[in-house]
Amino acid sequence: MSLLAVFLFSRYMENLWRMSPPLTDWTGLGIPTLILLVTALLVAAAALLTRVVDPKEDICLPGPPALPFLGTRWLFWSRYKMNKLHEAYEDMFRRYGPVFVERAPGGTAVVSIAERAALEAVLRTPAKRPYRPPTEIVQVYRRSRPDRYASTGLVNEQGEKWYHLRRNLTAELTSPHTMQGFIPELNNICDDFLNLLHSCRKPDGTVHGFDQLTNRMGLESVCGLMLGSRLGFLERCMSDRAATLATAVKAHFRAQRDSYYGAPLWKFAPTKLYKTFVRSEETIHTIVSDLMEEATMRMQGTAQDDGMQEIFMKILENPSLDMRDKKAAVIDFVTAGIETLANSLVFLLYLLSGRLDWQQKIRSELPNCEVLRAEEMAAAPAIRAATYEAFRLLPTAPFLARLLDVPMTISGHRLPAGTFVLAHTGAACRREENFWRATEYLPERWLRTREPHAASLVAPFGRGRRMCPGKRFVELELHLLLAKIMQRWKVQFDGELDIQFDFLLSPKSPVSLRLVEW
Ligand code: HEM
Numbered sequence: 130m131s132l133l134a135v136f137l138f139s140r141y142m143e144n145l146w147r148m149s150p151p152l153t154d155w156t157g158l159g160i161p162t163l164i165l166l167v168t169a170l171l172v173a174a175a176a177l178l179t180r181v182v183d184p185k186e187d188i189c190l191p192g193p194p195a196l197p198f199l200g201t202r203w204l205f206w207s208r209y210k211m212n213k214l215h216e217a218y219e220d221m222f223r224r225y226g227p228v229f230v231e232r233a234p235g236g237t238a239v240v241s242i243a244e245r246a247a248l249e250a251v252l253r254t255p256a257k258r259p260y261r262p263p264t265e266i267v268q269v270y271r272r273s274r275p276d277r278y279a280s281t282g283l284v285n286e287q288g289e290k291w292y293h294l295r296r297n298l299t300a301e302l303t304s305p306h307t308m309q310g311f312i313p314e315l316n317n318i319c320d321d322f323l324n325l326l327h328s329c330r331k332p333d334g335t336v337h338g339f340d341q342l343t344n345r346m347g348l349e350s351v352c353g354l355m356l357g358s359r360l361g362f363l364e365r366c367m368s369d370r371a372a373t374l375a376t377a378v379k380a381h382f383r384a385q386r387d388s389y390y391g392a393p394l395w396k397f398a399p400t401k402l403y404k405t406f407v408r409s410e411e412t413i414h415t416i417v418s419d420l421m422e423e424a425t426m427r428m429q430g431t432a433q434d435d436g437m438q439e440i441f442m443k444i445l446e447n448p449s450l451d452m453r454d455k456k457a458a459v460i461d462f463v464t465a466g467i468e469t470l471a472n473s474l475v476f477l478l479y480l481l482s483g484r485l486d487w488q489q490k491i492r493s494e495l496p497n498c499e500v501l502r503a504e505e506m507a508a509a510p511a512i513r514a515a516t517y518e519a520f521r522l523l524p525t526a527p528f529l530a531r532l533l534d535v536p537m538t539i540s541g542h543r544l545p546a547g548t549f550v551l552a553h554t555g556a557a558c559r560r561e562e563n564f565w566r567a568t569e570y571l572p573e574r575w576l577r578t579r580e581p582h583a584a585s586l587v588a589p590f591g592r593g594r595r596m597c598p599g600k601r602f603v604e605l606e607l608h609l610l611l612a613k614i615m616q617r618w619k620v621q622f623d624g625e626l627d628i629q630f631d632f633l634l635s636p637k638s639p640v641s642l643r644l645v646e647w
Pocket residue numbers: 261283284285295351354461462463465466467469470473525526529530588589590591592593594595596597598599600602603
């Protein structure tokens with residue numbers, strides 16, 4: 130096994146050699162020295178990674194076989210493809226049952242759950258400061274840049290520091306009043322998106338690269354929300370800056386996925402993966418800093434009661450926050466919001482393309498006017514049912530990560546406090562024992578319940594105090610977008626959408642669908 134590891138490591142070192150100049154000039158040392166060095170590094174790495182597992186606390190659950198040093202991660206480098214992790218987990222649930230254990234390199238147990246009672250128990254635990262395991266690569270990088278980051282940010286921080294950020298950063302975002310104020314501008318953003326779609330449509334209605342256009346919509350609306358001004362991502366020709374930001378956000382997610390499921394070599398050397406991550410984080414930081422400065426300058430002299438500027442102004446003026454935390458917050462909100470929103474819209478339209486009857490139903494519930502208000506959305510239950518059902522069947526975040534606050538007995542097995550749990554709400558929602566005709570897209574189930582109907586398992590925005598603060602905004606925007614698209618076109622899609630795992634479930638780019646006049 131260690132030979133394999135040496136081989137993998139030396140392959141990686143060769144690649145590193147080819148990709149970028151090394152930090153030190155090692156070329157004089159020769160290959161044998163290199164291999165020796167690599168072996169020594171590997172032994173040191175293994176020693177660092179190996180954790181003594183307390184047999185009293187160890188978890189006896191079924192699961193794939195673990196190898197020394199590598200745990201069960203070898204599966205993601207051999208049997209399964211990293212960009213198809215959702216399929217890998219489906220396969221493991223088939224093989225090992227709805228509660229199984231993986232081992233991280235070093236032996237830490239990671240318990241995956243798709244069983245209803247177990248999921249409900251984990252997600253209902255009312256933790257005051259829920260601990261969501263941070264993404265290590267983000268944590269390591271941000272801690273290495275105290276000049277830019279006062280903390281690792283809302284998404285990755287824990288305990289009191291997380292609570293402080295959450296309290297000071299999300300009150301406006303989660304307030305119904307603030308969202309009401311944003312509706313007029315959101316109507317404009319949706320209209321501009323539809324105009325962009327219209328200008329990209331071929332004569333038969335085909336829109337090539339629909340996913341890239343939805344990403345631009347995600348950028349415009351989330352940046353508009355967080356920075357309080359329109360930034361032009363929906364203009365016919367996107368600026369270089371917008372394109373760079375969109376690419377960096379994608380690279381950021383992929384690097385996080387690879388750092389978690391790939392070989393953890395980036396922890397010991399500045400690997401290509403680590404450099405890619407750093408580049409993407411720095412690009413996002415630079416662009417967001419510029420955008421914040423521009424937004425501040427634009428706002429000087431404009432009315433302070435503008436609904437669109439409320440969130441940005443509240444964050445900017447908050448005396449309890451360090452300026453570095455304000456910037457990190459905007460970065461985190463923007464990166465957390467763009468792809469999730471864009472992917473969700475693609476999934477929703479893809480699923481609806483197979484339900485022309487439901488598209489007609491939505492259309493029949495809508496008024497014939499351009500500007501839609503909250504009341505009009507509330508009077509269109511078909512929109513909410515269609516959106517919710519898409520979240521049930523194809524959530525962009527298919528599982529939630531937690532460290533257990535208290536010991537729990539799950540499927541007859543005792544899990545100690547501190548156990549790393551992956552709550553696979555997405556997989557559970559596709560199980561026949563939890564939903565009637567579980568693998569089909571049937572929005573009608575949300576208007577008239579058919580048993581089984583485990584509604585509590587649908588958690589596209591998470592649960593408890595760490596729940597997504599963007600939920601209210603996202604629902605509003607998706608409902609508005611869907612309404613406006615249905616007012617104008619019916620949606621068609623040929624074949625099956627290819628879905629991959631980029632740390633989020635995403636449609637494989639480019640996606641083409643047809644928007645056909647009614
Ligand atoms: C369809 C769109 C979205 C989906 C499906 C989604 C989903 C999620 C999920 C599942 C979590 C983890 C919750 C948990 O652990 O319980 C989360 C956290 C988070 N989301 Fe979203 N999100 C979306 C859009 C947004 C938007 C637009 C923003 C910002 C404007 C945002 C900001 C955040 C932040 C900051 C967190 C971390 C919260 C914390 O740890 O306290 N998200 N999101």
